[in-house]
Amino acid sequence: MNGRALIDLTRLLDILEIEATVLAETVDGAREELRIPNCPGLTVGETARHIGSVYRMALAWIRTGDSPETWQREPGPFQSLRDYVITGTRELVDELARHDPAEPCSTWWAADPTYGFWRRRMAHETVIHRVDVQAATDLPIGEIADEVAVDGIDEILTLWFGHRLTVQGVVGTTDGTVAVRAGEKAWLVRVTTGGLGAWRVPGRDIDRADRGRVDAEITGPPSNVYRYLWGRMPERAVNREGDIDAINQMWALLRLATR
Structure with missing residues (x-):
């Protein structure tokens, strides 16, 4: 099976950065205990920690070539949830931007062992969780392009x-x-x-x-x-x-x- 994306991968990298910024700004100042609609038990705070952790997990996987055992899973001392998400995004985007998306890279899908896999996976992870935090804070849900x-x-x-x-x-x-x-x-x-x-x-x-x-x-x-x-x-x-x-x-x- 061809696992490659149906959309330009350069655009997906831009989407990852933009969507992460919107997510982080939405989380900033919101009550962490707000519940995510349609996701029982998930809150705004947990969502921000999850997405910041996933960015760091992906970065460690890309750099080591294998599924990592350890990475930063929580904000550091005096680090806000907003900054935890933003710094994780920037490091990941910078790393992905240094490589052609068609370049081979370790992933968890044999159908797409390229850097493009991580552009796509992290972009969609971010879009879905951006929608989550907007819904939890009763903000208008930003458009998702067709x-x-x-x-x-x-x-x-x-x-x-x-x-x-x-x-x-x-x-x-x-x-x-x-x-x-x-x-x-x-x-x-x-x-x-x-x-x-x-x-x-x-x-x-x-x-x-x-x-x-x-x-x-x-x-x-x-x-x-x-x-x-x-x-x-x-x-x-x-x-x-x-x-x-x-x-x-x-x-x-x-x-x-x-x-």
């Missing part, structure tokens, strides 16, 4: 669902195939009692052979589908047709993949 959302849909389906759950040995309780459509792209998500898979469909049209085994379909504006798949929007935010049990099984497995 091409960013479409790439994010591709990432959550192919990397998190198709790859991560397979590595973990997760299977379904029943067989079912769900088509996902957003913008000009489409994907097929297959769940069986023997394994899982998700793949892009060329263009938006699903051919007759695949159409015959589709049990359900999810469609909607790219931003809504993106946030729905990440568990950040309710069912009514997208159109769900066909076998709802097949969709619910896929959605529940995504929660397992991304927890």
